[in-house]
Each structure stands twice: as C-alpha cells, then as structure tokens.
Amino acid sequence: MNCLRLNHHRVNRPQTSRRRGGALLEAALLVPVILALLIGTVELGRVIYTYYMLQKVVLNMARYVGTQQGVNFCDGQDPTMQSSINYALTGTSDSSENPIVPGLTPSMFQVRAEQYDPTTGQLNVCDCSATGCDTSQGGLPPDFIVVSLNGYQVHPLFWGFAVDPFQLRPGVRVPYGGT
Numbered sequence: 001m002n003c004l005r006l007n008h009h010r011v012n013r014p015q016t017s018r019r020r021g022g023a024l025l026e027a028a029l030l031v032p033v034i035l036a037l038l039i040g041t042v043e044l045g046r047v048i049y050t051y052y053m054l055q056k057v058v059l060n061m062a063r064y065v066g067t068q069q070g071v072n073f074c075d076g077q078d079p080t081m082q083s084s085i086n087y088a089l090t091g092t093s094d095s096s097e098n099p100i101v102p103g104l105t106p107s108m109f110q111v112r113a114e115q116y117d118p119t120t121g122q123l124n125v126c127d128c129s130a131t132g133c134d135t136s137q138g139g140l141p142p143d144f145i146v147v148s149l150n151g152y153q154v155h156p157l158f159w160g161f162a163v164d165p166f167q168l169r170p171g172v173r174v175p176y177g178g179t
C-alpha cells in the first residue's frame with residue numbers, strides 16, 4: 001500500500017512543476033505588455049498636461065491683451081503686444097525669466113482682432129484701416145481678441161513604438177475690454 005502512495009505522488013509532482021513553469025511563462029509574456037501600457041499612459045498624461053499648460057498660457061495672454069488700452073493690433077512690434085507675448089511666455093512683461101513651457105518661443109503666438117458685423121451677424125477679422133480696428137487711424141476697437149499657438153511640437157516616447165511628433169494648437173477667444 002505504501003508503494004502505491006509513492007507512485008501516486010511521483011505522478012503528481014511533474015504536473016505541479018509544469019503548472020509553475022506555465023505561470024512563469026505567462027508572467028514573462030504579460031510583463032512587457034503591462035509595462036508598455038503603463039509607459040503609454042504616462043506619456044499620454046504628459047501630452048495632455050502640456051496641452052493644458054499651453055491653453056493656460058494662451059488664455060492668460062488673451063486676457064492680458066484684452067484688458068489693455070491703446071493696443072495697435074495692426075503693428076506686430078507694438079510695445080503692448082510685445083509685453084503681452086513676454087507675459088504669456090515667461091510670466092513677466094520684460095522676458096527676464098525662462099519660458100513657462102519649455103520650447104515655447106514668441107514666434108509661435110498669433111494674435112487676431114475680430115469685430116462683429118451687424119449686417120451679416122458674423123465675426124470678421126479686423127482690417128488695418130480707419131473702418132477696421134486701427135485705432136491710430138480712428139477705427140473702432142475690436143470686439144474679440146483671438147490668441148492661438150502654432151508650431152509647438154510634442155515628441156511622444158511610447159516604448160517600442162515609433163510615433164511621429166505632432167503639433168498642439170490651443171486657441172482662445174475673449175471679449176476685448178473684459179475678462
């Protein structure tokens with residue numbers, strides 16, 4: 001009777017070893033997949049955070065420009081426009097600090113003034129004339145300020161996958177003279 005028990009245990013022992021080996025093999029196959037998903041999730045979070053920061057920068061610039069008086073939207077070198085770009089870029093109006101978002105440059109900002117046309121009921125880009133938004137020639141101030149970013153590239157690093165860089169293009173429209 002003892003002989004039968006011994007043989008019975010010998011038969012079960014290799015099956016237990018095979019089960020342990022199967023679990024190890026499954027873990028070895030799943031760990032890279034789980035790591036890729038984890039790293040991809042972290043990278044996606046980084047891209048979303050960057051977009052959020054750029055959106056805040058654009059909104060702060062639009063609010064700053066929208067509350068300033070005597071801005072010449074037809075002159076890209078207008079001191080108020082330059083200080084608003086510096087304010088959005090660094091948090092100071094004189095650009096004495098590093099950019100809030102790394103890689104962001106003044107040339108990426110685009111500012112557009114818009115007026116409401118009562119005859120068509122649509123917003124139109126202001127032209128630089130006395131009938132447009134050029135206040136130095138007697139034009140009316142704009143109704144809205146549109147600030148957008150163009151050219152800010154993100155380079156995602158998804159482990160094991162080649163992903164081309166792509167551009168983030170946040171933009172915002174705020175009323176001129178208010179927040």
